[in-house]
Amino acid sequence: MADLRSAVVMAGGVGSRLWPYSRKNRPKQLLPLLGDRTMLQATVDRLAPLVPPERVFVVTNREYVEEVRGQLAGVPAENILGEPEGFGTAPAVALGAAVIRGRLGPGLAAFLPADHSISPHAAFQTTLETAFRAAETGRIVTVGVRPTAPATGFGYLRVGAPLDDAPGAYAVDEFVEKPSLDDAIAYAESEAYFWNAGIFVWDLDVLFAEFKQYLPHLAALGEEMAAAAATPDFVARLDEIWPRITDRTAVDYGIVERSKRVACVPAAFRWDDVGSWSALAAVLGPDADGNVIVGDHIGIGSRQCIVFAKAGRLVATVGLEDVVIVDTGDAVLVCPRDRAQDVRDIVQRLREQGSHELL
């Protein structure tokens, strides 16, 4: 039974750096940013050969539950789990793990973000298969991505020796959160550092044991969730349990970085977090003028621009360089490419102004 495999797709979050396309009511992971399938659908598609849809679970904001059910026709409706409130990834992982244990019993579970770009699918499946096998040894397996740039916004891990009992997996000697630029440059040049992609695989027994050790209060609430998971009044009981959570933290800080059981499987796939318009453009790839264009655009002498116009209207540019333009039906964003990270400041301003219809 130990190798019965499930997956929990983590689909909370808002994606405010992708405003105005990403909104509170239609966040990044529920949008078709990179083709016809939404980020969430693509995530579940990638899992299909390894985890059948009836063993795929999604943890999301409660307000997105119906939308997620609509997007994932093959996944049972009861597998879409709505958090009453977002408290970080540790409670989300606890919820997903508790429901699987309560309904399906022990086994292995992969936890994956719904809003990352991963290709090709076959390479992802190879990596995840390696990670599932490594997790059978009782380790917490994290997938590491070789840095393609000295990013300062990611968490890094340093790998050590290969593990004899887990082919393709390595010991993890150190975690570094959001390094300085100098360190990030050194990490990008080193062979030993990887980005923590937020993809974890572990045995549920190990998971509950680690939670008991490092976040015991949340572990106890997880036991209550597991007991309620197979009952008809699960949602009502979750509403009662959820506000009592005090460990409102990320699973990385709360568990993974403190655990002695962590291993890393290097990713064989290309990975992008698609966290900003610049990052999305890097995935989509430029045309001959260096522009990344989605939608209807006339550019005269424009270069290195990102135009994302899904509102069916024309965006026209003359002699423009290194600028992002995003046109939705009700708003237009214009900013230099190197300020794409600061788009969230617009969202903050809208919140302060009470402009809820644009959030």
Place this chain on the structure above:
Amino acid sequence: MADLRSAVVMAGGVGSRLWPYSRKNRPKQLLPLLGDRTMLQATVDRLAPLVPPERVFVVTNREYVEEVRGQLAGVPAENILGEPEGFGTAPAVALGAAVIRGRLGPGLAAFLPADHSISPHAAFQTTLETAFRAAETGRIVTVGVRPTAPATGFGYLRVGAPLDDAPGAYAVDEFVEKPSLDDAIAYAESEAYFWNAGIFVWDLDVLFAEFKQYLPHLAALGEEMAAAAATPDFVARLDEIWPRITDRTAVDYGIVERSKRVACVPAAFRWDDVGSWSALAAVLGPDADGNVIVGDHIGIGSRQCIVFAKAGRLVATVGLEDVVIVDTGDAVLVCPRDRAQDVRDIVQRLREQGSHELL
């Protein structure tokens, strides 16, 4: 009778550098670019103390005649004259002059563009009064504007001695069309050079005599138009006369710059041609961050930008500098301020693509 005064407002043209706000079917002069009144309405408003509305005429493209009639409720419908086709300002002046002569008889007439920003109105009226009086001496009076910048796209005139018989008017010694930048810099520093603002006042007898001398073929057609002007089938006869025009040129080149009768009255008013988004911004004036904003805008650290958003949607910018953004319902223009002159290239591209709905 010589001082009976009329005015002809020249309201052809498209304003393609103000795309996407200015369109083929709603050109610049018919738009409220600078407030609640359209450029055309403001032009007629300014004339009111000097020329009563029943003596105000408008020459425009035939397709705009009904729109112009709607905008100018006080001006008689038959005073709105539609050119079957735009052939430059010499035919337009001939048409306006012929209709006045044919319907009202001799007198003075001012010819003024409909698409310039002029303020304050009282200063304009003082200048035009001076020009009307100078025109009574038989001169072709042009209003000169002191350069506020070394513009290379305007025509310049060099004034000479003050005229004894026409207070406030000066001889014109030279015309220079679109000078080099070096020359324009010298002209802007000199006291003797003025922009030709395209505002002319002359006696109709003088006008017809000058046309006979310099554009005799057009003068003859003008006599035909004058004869037809008071008849019930004027429009049909104009349709027959108009295609026979061969002097398809500007009145500046065709008459004024060749005439020996030209005088200049310096403008006491502020004048802007509002020919481009940069020029419009100069008239509207910047806020504390140097931005010129019309419409709903959130700017975080943005400077020296021009945002013109009349579509009721939000334009959001982060860290943007020296960029023009114009958002209409169906199109968005983004370009650096110093490329604002090249917006017409977009219109040209749309024409080539056959995108008529956006022209």
